[in-house]
Amino acid sequence: MVNYGKWCLxxxxxxWFTLPCTQAAxxxxxxxxxxxxxxxxxxxxxxxxxxxxxxxxxxLRPVGCEGVDNFGGxxxxxxxxxxxxxxxxxxNEFWEAVELARGVNFTQVDGDLSFFETGIRVLGxxxxxxxxxxxxxxxxxxxxxxxxxxxxxxxxxxxxxxRVNPRRNQALGTDVVLAEVGTIQLEMAKLSQxxxxxVYNEKAQEVITFINSLETYLPGLVPVFIDANTGxxxxxxxTFGALGDSYYEYLIKYAAMxxxxxxxxxxxxxxxxxxxxxxxxxxAKNHPDDWYxxxxxxxxIRPTMQHLTCFxxxxxxxxxxxxxxxxDLGVAKQLLKSCINFYQHTATGLGPEEIGFDPxxxxxxxxxxxxxxxxxxxxxxxxxESWQRKHGYYVKSPSYILRPETxxxxxxxxxxxxxxxxxxxxxxxxxxxEHHTRTSVAYSSIHDVxxxxxxxxxxxxMPSFFLAETLKYLYLLFSDKSVFSFRDYVFNTEAHPxxxx
Numbered sequence: 001m002v003n004y005g006k007w008c009l010x011x012x013x014x015x016w017f018t019l020p021c022t023q024a025a026x027x028x029x030x031x032x033x034x035x036x037x038x039x040x041x042x043x044x045x046x047x048x049x050x051x052x053x054x055x056x057x058x059x060l061r062p063v064g065c066e067g068v069d070n071f072g073g074x075x076x077x078x079x080x081x082x083x084x085x086x087x088x089x090x091x092n093e094f095w096e097a098v099e100l101a102r103g104v105n106f107t108q109v110d111g112d113l114s115f116f117e118t119g120i121r122v123l124g125x126x127x128x129x130x131x132x133x134x135x136x137x138x139x140x141x142x143x144x145x146x147x148x149x150x151x152x153x154x155x156x157x158x159x160x161x162x163r164v165n166p167r168r169n170q171a172l173g174t175d176v177v178l179a180e181v182g183t184i185q186l187e188m189a190k191l192s193q194x195x196x197x198x199v200y201n202e203k204a205q206e207v208i209t210f211i212n213s214l215e216t217y218l219p220g221l222v223p224v225f226i227d228a229n230t231g232x233x234x235x236x237x238x239t240f241g242a243l244g245d246s247y248y249e250y251l252i253k254y255a256a257m258x259x260x261x262x263x264x265x266x267x268x269x270x271x272x273x274x275x276x277x278x279x280x281x282x283x284a285k286n287h288p289d290d291w292y293x294x295x296x297x298x299x300x301i302r303p304t305m306q307h308l309t310c311f312x313x314x315x316x317x318x319x320x321x322x323x324x325x326x327x328d329l330g331v332a333k334q335l336l337k338s339c340i341n342f343y344q345h346t347a348t349g350l351g352p353e354e355i356g357f358d359p360x361x362x363x364x365x366x367x368x369x370x371x372x373x374x375x376x377x378x379x380x381x382x383x384x385e386s387w388q389r390k391h392g393y394y395v396k397s398p399s400y401i402l403r404p405e406t407x408x409x410x411x412x413x414x415x416x417x418x419x420x421x422x423x424x425x426x427x428x429x430x431x432x433x434e435h436h437t438r439t440s441v442a443y444s445s446i447h448d449v450x451x452x453x454x455x456x457x458x459x460x461x462m463p464s465f466f467l468a469e470t471l472k473y474l475y476l477l478f479s480d481k482s483v484f485s486f487r488d489y490v491f492n493t494e495a496h497p498x499x500x501x
Contacts (some may be wrong), residue, residue: 003167032478033478035430036478039474040089042434050442053441054066056068058464059077059464061460062442062460064460065440072109074109078101078123079141080464080467080468081093082129097209098137101141105146107123111165114163115161116184118164119147121468122248123145123187124186126139127187127190128497130194144151146187149164152164152171153206156229157229174228176228178225178226178440181207185207185254186202199435203214208265214231217295218275219272220268220272221280239295242308245312248315252266252315253318253496256318259275261446284393285357285392292357294311302359304354307354312332313332313335317416319330332412334346336406339351339409345391348446348450350437351403352395352396352400353398353400354396355391399447399448399459400449402462402493407473407474410423436454445463465494465495
């Protein structure tokens with residue numbers, strides 16, 4: 001961790017921003033105001049690049065300076081950014097995004113849309129922005145896309161198909177993923193609330209009821225591949241990373257949003273987290289203080305951890321608070337420590353997409369009550385072996401695609417503990433983003449977190465979640481806890497705030 005006091009006074013020039021900081025004491029309020037303004041300027045710059053070079057497209061290629069429709073032409077960047085622009089007081093930019101949303105006719109889109117991405121980014125973004133601004137066209141568009149997604153639930157099990165084609169009125173894909181079917185409940189509950197039509201919430205809750213009826217090989221931990229026609233599992237992979245992550249997140253967030261801590265969602269969540277602690281949490285060999293959350297294949301651990309999994313500390317902190325599970329906060333702190341290390345150890349100060357590690361023996365280290373074998377992995381390179389000896393893990397997939405999960409967890413842990421070192425760490429990550437991902441017009445994902453040459457490391461991609469999540473969470477990290485308080489709002493998995501019901 002950074003020594004906050006000494007670090008604060010040393011700030012004079014931060015990345016591309018010169019701040020009026022001297023040897024005189026800088027109070028926390030002033031410092032965080034300057035940090036928010038820096039994040040706001042980056043948001044403005046990224047948005048302006050999108051409007052200038054990719055207006056009306058899904059996303060911007062920030063090196064080639066051109067638009068790309070990689071989500072079916074839904075203008076995903078505009079819709080995903082709406083509430084971020086509103087939150088930061090970027091009024092002109094917000095209305096530019098509203099006009100782009102106004103110009104989309106979702107029913108006429110002729111392409112196979114991801115049920116998952118459309119739900120969390122488009123439906124979630126429209127509902128949140130409508131709740132905040134009360135702009136009617138945003139509600140109209142939310143209903144339009146909600147009705148499109150509703151078609152996907154017409155399966156024998158009620159588990160939604162993975163893809164929808166609005167113009168052809170088709171729902172496709174019966175081999176579905178846990179995170180796909182379990183990450184629509186917040187959005188559909190909100191859509192029912194703002195429209196008065198209960199069908200959206202009913203369809204989404206039938207999914208949870210069905211999943212709860214399935215027999216799993218570990219209590220509460222659900223394999224990620226499911227046949228939507230039969231309800232049978234396709235394999236036994238369990239993970240809090242890609243394919244599984246937001247299912248568990250939505251269990252606790254639905255309980256929080258509906259103020260129901262005794263219902264089925266909180267029960268399923270607590271069972272899952274109890275099993276996670278018993279069967280999945282582990283440490284690296286010779287590094288007992290570094291905790292990891294690997295994948296599980298029945299009785300075999302796959303000793304890897306994705307950047308996506310770094311959302312888990314924030315989820316655990318939220319659950320610890322609303323369900324009175326204080327031990328979960330301790331687990332959250334330990335996991336976040338590992339996620340922070342993934343950033344601090346690299347040349348760029350940014351975290352890799354995936355790491356691998358050599359797990360300790362769960363029968364002796366006290367982190368698991370059941371002996372699980374570790375699956376064999378291909379031989380490491382010399383660099384990976386050296387990295388693992390030094391840090392207890394190695395970089396498996398070196399890219400950084402402007403992901404938000406570690407910053408998201410910094411926000412939750414800061415708000416629940418008051419420890420300002422989490423703010424200091426978030427600022428350090430912001431500096432690294434500003435320095436290592438900046439292009440001539442915006443910001444780009446990078447190929448290798450340990451590469452030192454910026455020009456050859458840019459991958460020409462700026463995902464919409466950079467504005468929707470990463471920059472929003474940074475802005476909130478430096479804001480007062482009363483701003484979008486966790487007592488008043490629940491954030492969907494794309495960081496769209498929904499008012500607690």
